[in-house]
Amino acid sequence: MDFRPDPGLDAFREEVRQFLKHSLPADLRVTPTFSRSKPQAVARWQKVLHARGWGAPYWPKEHGGTGWTMQQILVFDEECVAAGAPTLDGMVHKLLGPVLNNFATPEQKAAHLPAFFNGERLWCQGFSEPGSGSDLASLRTRAELKHDDNGDHYIVNGQKIWTSHGHESDWIFLLVRTDASAKKQAGITFLLADMKTPGITVRPIRSIDDAHHLNETFFDNVRVPVANRIGEEGAGWAITKFLLNNEHATTADLPMLKHYLRQFDVLADTPLMGGGRLRDRPEFALKLARLQAEVTAVGMFVQRVAALEMAHHPMAQPMGSMLKVRATELQQRITEAHVEALGDHGAVAYPNPAEEGEANNESLPMHGLARGLANEMFFRRASTIYGGTSEVQRGIVARLLFGL
Structure with missing residues (x-):
């Protein structure tokens, strides 16, 4: 496939950035995380998106969505994470919504879709x-x-x-x-x-x-x-297979991977208590370079799977399973690297930003930067389990590619 930059995609990225700059309320900006945002934040942000005509960014136009390509969706997700926008209700955006659009009766759609668009039902x-x-x-x-x-x-x-x-x-x-x-x-x-x-x-x-x-x-x-x-x-069962086979390209969670990499890059340049920077240490610089290369590779893999999905190519499913394995294992490694970079305090001293207590000690090194990193590392242990375990994904690849 062609990996050259798409000028139209650059213009779309700038449009999304300007929208987020002017329309994302300051009190809704959060530290990006794996989990769905609080219900009130999800509802408010959904209303803002719906007013802009972006209330269903993952759906085709005939179902009330934006009709964006997979590449545009990935740009939208990446810019929302970078801006600290609330995490949407992926359960309906990416899972239930396509099921309702394809299998529900008109009465069922009328009962549930308006509440979704208006942020009134999670x-x-x-x-x-x-x-x-x-x-x-x-x-x-x-x-x-x-x-x-x-x-x-x-x-x-x-x-x-x-x-x-x-x-x-x-x-x-x-x-x-x-x-x-x-x-x-x-x-x-x-x-x-x-x-x-x-x-x-x-x-x-x-x-x-x-x-x-x-x-x-x-x-x-x-x-x-x-x-x-x-x-x-x-x-x-047939409906569930349809649900689980939707948009393999998004299973990599590429926007969060890029966010993790940005965090790691900032950690590399943060002055240490004893002087110097982590980036100056050869072993750390090597680890950073390897992670940067792997995130770039996963990004190209995502583009490949997205192109296969847009073409409705049968290789989309096995390649999507391969992507899920590689990306989730990378999520684990990069969040582990975060905690290692924090040193002795890494696993215990930096709670989630939403939590309060004595552990939120601002005298600790890199306090503001590091909050929530350990939580992300612990949660990402589940990345290779939810959404289909790595073992299941490898079984899909073996069956579809090698007939095993």
């Missing part, structure tokens, strides 16, 4: 279960169809785990088993449920980064109207 995902992570088709949460005077509905019982932002979400999209006698992939159905429905209980999971963004979600005789089923009963 979503979470109910896929993984205890014992059903990488083997998603083995899920056991069941839904039994019932008929009564109040209409047709499902009674849902079971448990989901690793429900990101479930405690802050208004609705959940989930997979349930509606036919225990069918082949495990054939008996799965895709439902939408209001998180305020009686019988839904959310319990926090404190992750290794000491943050609360993960949860367990329990369903105890939860009533879900049949009108909230997407597609036909038993079609959930």
Whole structure:
């Protein structure tokens, strides 16, 4: 493919920068992080984007989106991260939204899409279960169809785990088993449920980064109207494959990788307490140079996968899996390098910027620069697990490229 710069893309980047400069409220600017921003910030920023006509930057025009190319989307994401814009609700932007656009009825779209565009409804995902992570088709949460005077509905019982932002979400999209006698992939159905429905209980999971963004979600005789089923009963697996195969190029999280690299570059030039800079140390300079080269290589890989996706090329899926492995492993290495660069205080002294307490000691070296780096390093241990483990991705490559 052609890696020469696109002059039109440069103009688009400048347009995005000017928009962020003039339209991103100062009180919404945050230190970029892996996690979805606070609900109030997500809602406000979504409204700003919607007013500009950019409320669905990842969707085609026929579905109310911007119709941007994958290259434009990557530029938009990169500039938003660089400007400190709130993280959007990726659950609906990148996962549920395309499902609704392609499989929902007109009534379902009318019920959910306006609330999304206006920032009035946040979503979470109910896929993984205890014992059903990488083997998603083995899920056991069941839904039994019932008929009564109040209409047709499902009674849902079971448990989901690793429900990101479930405690802050208004609705959940989930997979349930509606036919225990069918082949495990054939008996799965895709439902939408209001998180305020009686019988839904959310319990926090404190992750290794000491943050609360993960949860367990329990369903105890939860009533879900049949009108909230997407597609036909038993079609959930086909819908899920569509959902998981969307936009492999974004799985690399290239904007955050570039942000991490900028942070590492600043650390390299920060004066040390004993004098000098980290950049002056040959072993550090070598590590920085290698990481710069790897981020550049991943950036080119992203462009290649994006081009394959735009052409609907069958190689997009195996190449996307390869990209996911390489990029997430790089996320881990570069955040580990951050903590190593902070020295003895690296893993314990620099909490997330959103947290307060005695640990926020401004007398520590590189206090303002380093806050949140250790949290990022701890969380990125999960990068090679969520979104399909590295083992699963390697299996996809082996099957699609080598027939194994």
